[in-house]
Amino acid sequence: MLKTYRRVFSVAGSYEPQLKIALLLSVIASIVQGIIFALFFPLLSALMTSPIQPQTVWILLGMMGVLVLVEGMLRWKELDFAWDTSNDVAHETRLRLGEQLRRIPLEELNRRRSGDLNVVLSGNVSEIVLWIGSLCTLIIQTIVVPITIILVTLFIDWRLAIALLVSFPFAIPIYRYFRTLMGKALRDVTAVDAEVASRVVEYTQGLPVLRATQQVGQQAQRLQEALSVQRSVQSTAQQLSNLPAIALSTLVEVGIFLVLALGTFLIVQGTLTVPTLFALLVIALRFSEPLAQLTGLLSVFDLMESGLERIEAVMNIAPLPVSPPAAHLTHSDITFEQVSFRYADQIEWTLQDVSFQLPERTLTALVGTSGSGKTTIARLISRYADVQRGTIKLGGVDVRSLTPEELLQHISVVFQDVYLFDDTIRNNIRFGRSTASDADVEAASRAANCHEFISRLPHGYETTVGEIGGALSGGERQRISIARAILKDASIVLLDEPTSALDTESEVAVQRALDQLVSNKTVVVIAHRLSTVVGADRIxxxxQGQIVEQGTHAELMEKGDRYSSLWQAQQQSRQWRIAA
Incomplete structure (x- = not known):
């Protein structure tokens, strides 16, 4: 429980002082409440004394009334955090998670499923952080009130205190045992919920393929399997959640019976009065209430613990370090010095002792079969991850000495698979430079050869492109992404064969846009069709992760080695025809 509270303070961030004040108020209010209930002993004794002592009764009632007002004011003040500040904590937590996602190495980010991150950002923050104040203060009340009652009762009659305490020690091992079971069960539930969320995203985005292959409905095996596992895990967790309730409620009943039996024995012995026993039973019922509540809080507390763990796991991912002193780029040449790299959890090297130097304002093509390391080289230029051996330099500066902001300011990337946000065309282009004016956006779109088709749309630049740009064709999406890169005007441009999936007409339009983008830039292009990079300064x-040849198209063709074989194979494939 203390570990959970430490996590709570960590998530509270800058609002930790307010949370501590709320918890302190909860402790004080709970102590006051415990004293109120403990005063039942002298009050009932005074009422049943013959003759009744009115002065004592009114003093005790007055004390209880004042304490009730004090507790009420403390509770209202305590709720300030639960009602108002908890919303601020949730908002700040989302901002901190968003900032963390910007710092997380892309290699680590790509290993996590979108559904899992969605559960952390929305579900865990909303379900856990928003209720931190209420849950923490309720748990404090559940623990502090019984302890206070016992301590006050010690001063009244130590035997009564022992009678109240008799069931309390048995609750602790029961709580700890079921807390362990429920903790594992709820972590499993959270994990399968994240898995299902990922599968739902995958299923909805892949519906066109699923329909085309008749894999919708019961044939969507991956989603069906995830839902089946979720049902099984949730069923087990539900069954486990009922066990502590039964165990602790039985313990409560046994405890009340023991208090009654002990009180009856003391009355028979003449050492306890009936009014005191009556008060003891009233207090015992109030004392047992928190133990009964503990069963309900058990699952909620473990759910909070599970959510806090997932938030903490994301926040604890270390960003790529920046070697001091932080440097600035003034040139755009690219150098790889004996670079070796492998992805996390992989044994085989993806790149092995790769060395080359690309002068600034030149166009270099990366060619080779799938899995040869082309995409990895492009990724490492933008510091997708740090290499295990060797050095990567931009403008003579080690990329590990550049902050992410400084590095990415000088790099534009045009992917083969374009991602557009569900926003207007204007705003999608403006992602290249947030301060750009409408005139700048239009100039970039003209340069990217997309102004004409944008103007034909019903709402022009204010047209919403839909999720992932689904309202536009592949060529149109590609030209908008190029316009975005043109607007950014970075000195280094990385191209992941942006024309390979386009029809001839779209390819021509996109190629003209690319000519505008790469003018006077340092360009690295991943080429699948060798005919598109014949004019490259270097290929x-x-x-298998190594550079086996390099040179111009003419030089490589003259050597008649690996590149020449790839070229001949692609030229022959152009003659292929589908026969009847």
Whole structure:
């Protein structure tokens, strides 16, 4: 429980002082409440004394009334955090998670499923952080009130205190045992919920493929399996959640019976009065209420613990370090010095002792079969991850000495699979430079050869492109992404064969846009069709993570080696025809 509270303070962030004040108020209010209930002993004794002592009765009632008002004011003040500040904590937590996602190495980010991150950002923050204040103060009340009652009762009659305490020690091992079971069960529930969320995203985004292959409905095996596991895990957790309730409620009943039996024995012995026993039973019922509540809080507390763990896991991912002193780029040449790299959890090297130097304002093509390391080289230029051996330099500066903001300011990337946000065309282009004016956006779109088709749309630049740009064709999406890169005007441009999936007409339009983008830039292009990079200043041929050839098209064709074989194979494939 203390570990959970430490996590709570960590998540509270800058609002930790307010949370501590709320918890302190809850402790004080709970102590006051415990004293109120403990005063039942002298009050009932005074009422049943013959003759009744009115002065004592009114003093005790007055004390209880004042304490009730004090507790009420403390509770209202305590709720300030639960009602108002908890919303601020949730908002700040989302901002901190968003900031963390910007710092997380892309390699680590790509390993996490979108559904899992969605559960952390929305579900865990909403379900856990918003209720931190209420849950923490309720748990404090559940623990502090019984302890206070016992301590006050010690001063009244130590035997009564022992009678109240008799069931309390048995609750602790029961709580700890079921807390362990429920903790594991709820972590499993959270994990399968994240898995299902990922599968739902995958299923909805892949519906066109699923329909085309008749894999919708019961045939969507991956989603069906995830839902089946979720049902099983949730059923087990539900069954486990009922066990502590039964165990602790039985303990409560046994405890009340023991108090009654002990009180009856003391009355028979003549050492306890009936009014005191009556008060003891009233207090015992109030004392047992928190133990009964503990069963309900058990699952909620473990759910909070599970959510806090997931938030903490994301927040604890270390960003890529920046070697001091932080440097600035003034040139755009690219150098790889004996670079070796492998992805996390992989044994085989993806790149092995790769070395090359690309002068600024030149166009270099990376060619080779799938899995040869082309995409990895492009990723490492933008510091997708840090290499295990060797050095990567931009403008003579080690990328590990550049902050992410400084590095990415000088790099534009045009992917083969374009991602557009569900926003207007204007705002999608403006992602390249947030301060750009409408005139700048239009100039970039003209340069990218997309102004004409945008103008034909009903709402022009204010047209919403839909999720992932689904309202536009592949060529249109590609040209908008190029316009975005043109607007950014970075000195280094990375191209992941942006024309390979386009029809001839779209390819021509996109190629003209690319000509505008790469003018006077340092360009690295991943080429699948060798015919598109014949005019490159240099071609690097990769095979199994190593550079096996490099040179111009003419030089490589003259050597008649690996590149020449790839070229001949692609030329022959152009002659292929589908026969009847």
């Amino acid at each position: 690097l041929v990769l095979d």
